[in-house]
Amino acid sequence: MSATPVRVALLGCGSVGSQVVRLLREQSADLEARVGAPVELVGVAVRRLDARREVEVPEGLLTTDAAGLVASGVDVVVEVIGGIEPARSLILSALEHGASVVTANKALLAEDGATLFAAADKAGRDLYFEASVAGAIPILRPLRESLAGDRVRRVLGIVNGTTNFILDKMDTSGAGFTEALEEAQALGYAEADPTADVEGFDAAAKAAILASLAFHTRVVATDVHREGISEVSAADVASARQMGSVVKLLAICDLVEGPDGPAVSARVHPAMIPRSHPLASVREAYNAVFVESDAAGQLMFYGPGAGGSPTASAVLGDLVTVARNRLQDVRGVGESTYADLGVLPMGATTTRYHVAIDVEDKAGVLAAVAQEFAKQDVSIQTVRQQGRGEDAQLVVVSHRATDEALSATVAALREMSEVREVTSVMRVEGDSE
Structure with missing residues (x-):
């Protein structure tokens, strides 16, 4: 030596x-x-x-x-x-x-x-x-080196322990966001100023790094669509539970077909995922990253995502x-940006929506709501009514459509005379639809 x-x-x-x-x-x-x-x-x-x-x-x-x-x-x-x-x-x-x-x-x-x-x-x-x-999770080196001979199609991850702890507590205890955040702060999982975590800035930075490595394209934090969890309510979490799902803050990086050829989609937002999905079982402050590639198939990396x-x-x-x-006197792997793909805007990204709508309990309301979805060329996968009279609520889950079309649908619903309030809008991810 x-x-x-x-x-x-x-x-x-x-x-x-x-x-x-x-x-x-x-x-x-x-x-x-x-x-x-x-x-x-x-x-x-x-x-x-x-x-x-x-x-x-x-x-x-x-x-x-x-x-x-x-x-x-x-x-x-x-x-x-x-x-x-x-x-x-x-x-x-x-x-x-x-x-x-x-x-x-x-x-x-x-x-x-x-x-x-x-x-x-x-x-x-x-x-x-x-x-x-x-x-501690070894995820970047596998993307950089182990999967260098493969084509990665998707990276889907829980990459912020603070938000996962909060959402897990909301799911398991029925607590609201504020109550769960206060518990996270008391236990040292959340900072006194939790903005970087709960508003998704931390996860967006990590998504940019993951997308850059996975797709050999330079992606920066401002390329990543970002939404946090501060607007997630106990009702949202309860609704997900009724669907057999759980709410997670996800970093989602996809290789997609854009209008000008292959492109990168990178986003961070809360979403409902089926409890059967591997990421649904990630509890408390743990992290996990799910990778899908052509040859290797599906891989999952799991472990403590933070801490000294x-x-x-x-x-x-x-x-x-x-x-x-x-x-x-050698160098390791450097930056790989040969693909130089464009980044698809969020509006052009395809996803699914879960929409909860307080409506008047009268004949024709469901048809009117369905018509607004059809106007934007968004098809409905499931719809159910909860309650009656003043408590009537429709819960609609769409098929896949562009985020722009889904957002326009929600905006149109809010203008309907039959709709008292659109109480919840959340994306749905992680199943085969």
Whole structure:
């Protein structure tokens, strides 16, 4: 084995960074054997030297000079501070100074991954990012490498643990959104400001990364249609239960046929899926990603999607790979965007709707409602009436149609004199229809 250590700089020492420090220390002998040389942590950049941390950092490693650390000639820089800046500038500096980079920064990759990959290519260094999506679950490397000889058709996933916990509690206990969110916050699954999670921003960034890898096309977060779960009601969840379904916040990335040829569809929104679907059984804060490809068929990747230790596991896996590459003077897989497909707008994407409508309980109402669907060339799969009189409600599930046509149908329903209120609109996914 080489006597020269692989020198590693760590940016950030929060919940993930602290666990990276712990694993580097506890597994040093195993890491040395796997890499082929000692792995030496030479510095940890933090904002405050006196902040409380989950693990003790060896004396002399902490520094507030992140810029100086990444430019100090280290072999690998591990970035777990998150956000856009200063993370982007620090990663670019690290690459310019000859370091390979391991990052967990989904927001930066989804917003400006092109700049990072271009810098890695120019420097001839690795940029690895398994920890940016789904925590400890190995999903990016299978898409990047294991399925490189296959054609991926769809990636369907639960990629945000906070929202899955909330929706699971709503399903199992009958709680409303606010009550379930408060429980998630009390247990540490949700931040004090949960906007990034419950409004789908976190999942949209991950969807952009998954779509980019699956379809060899550069997809950014703004390409992803995004809806959160804050409008999901206990009635929506109960209605899904009556259909034998469950509500999940899904990241859905499809290879579709657009008006100009193959295209990418990428979206994040709550949807009803049958309880028979593998993703329906994903409980609490767990994540799962379901992949469909031509040759491999259907694959599912499941596990803890967040948390310091699971995410650090993914970081260390990347670190071992890039460290080996440094010793052998080779590079791993870079960005693949050869397909350069267009991104289909949400309105052109085909989906199905579940629509709950409060109506007047009188003859002809169902026919009038059905006529509005027919006007938009949307066919109805099922319809049922719940209640009578003032409590009369129609629940309609459509066949597949463009989202634009389905949205227009809902808008027309809201203008009908026979309709008191459209109380719920939710997409339906995950079955064979």
